[in-house]
Amino acid sequence: MHTGRWFSVGEACRILGVSRTTLLAAEGAALLVPSRTPGGHRRYSAEQLERYLGVAVPDLPQPDPAPPEPGAVDATSAAVVRDAVRPLARTLDAECAGVYLLDGRRWQLAGTAGVPRWLVERLSAGTPPPEVRAVLHAAGPRLFVPAETGFPDGRSAGHGVAVRVRAPDRERGLLFLVSRPGRSPLPAELDVVEAAADVLGLLVAQLDQNAVLRGRLRSIAALCPPAAAPAPARGAG
Known part of the structure; x- marks a missing residue:
């Protein structure tokens, strides 16, 4: 467990493998209770995500090592x-x-x-x-x-x-x-x-x-190198 680690909405969605709508529905059902930054942005603790998932949360969102077992209730x-x-x-x-x-x-x-x-x-x-x-x-x-x-x-x-x-x-x-x-x-x-x-x-x-498809897509994405940042145009200040 990474005590003190907080995740944004996008990071939490990637970790849980859910959409933003589902994440907010879980919040509405009091299954997740985020904190707020001074600017009002949601932040979810690693401890909350671990309790929701039932597994440890890594420092950074990672793809699942394998697709979920057919029939598992995610x-x-x-x-x-x-x-x-x-x-x-x-x-x-x-x-x-x-x-x-x-x-x-x-x-x-x-x-x-x-x-x-x-x-x-x-x-x-x-x-x-x-x-x-x-x-x-x-x-x-x-x-x-x-x-x-x-x-x-x-x-x-x-x-x-x-x-x-x-x-x-x-x-x-x-x-x-x-x-x-x-x-x-x-x-x-x-x-x-x-x-x-x-x-x-x-x-x-x-x-x-x-x-199952989400798990396969995350596995494929993990094999692909990140795209290089585009070079600045000539003359750009």
Whole structure:
């Protein structure tokens, strides 16, 4: 870790492999909290970027040694999922909602809406219960009772629904939603949740492909010598 090292917006984007829009979305979700220069420019600490990435940050932005493993949930995918699940929860007036993605080895909580921070930390450290994970083998939405399963919070008096997130190549994870107390999901709302899960599956699959391409482009760029600065024109003062 390079304590005291600060990065500009452009440097942070190159390190994280994300666009400026995604970086600012992560800031809006309080996943990154930049400092400001006297001129008002954002600066991100190495410690913040390391926590966000889960790996050490070098002194200078460097290309990845290899493209990400297919199926891995990177920072870009997580940010897009978070941005997608929140309007869905608002549209359905849900108590809370969230998405778990599979990276081939473990479940990862990729985005939530209406879930308090302390509960997000607890859910991130575990996996959905078997009653909810069983949706991966179901043809459609699967209902569950949060008070019985303890998921996402056993104190909830709402009704839960889980839908698998699937892309053409494989299962990508699951989308869960909990209705407000005293209100069961309507059939039309279940259709909306299922459609949203299908779109998320296609979106995550595309993001995976983009992440692999970004890694390859950075590797190619690392092999290319930097362009020489243009010589000044004759007579220029």
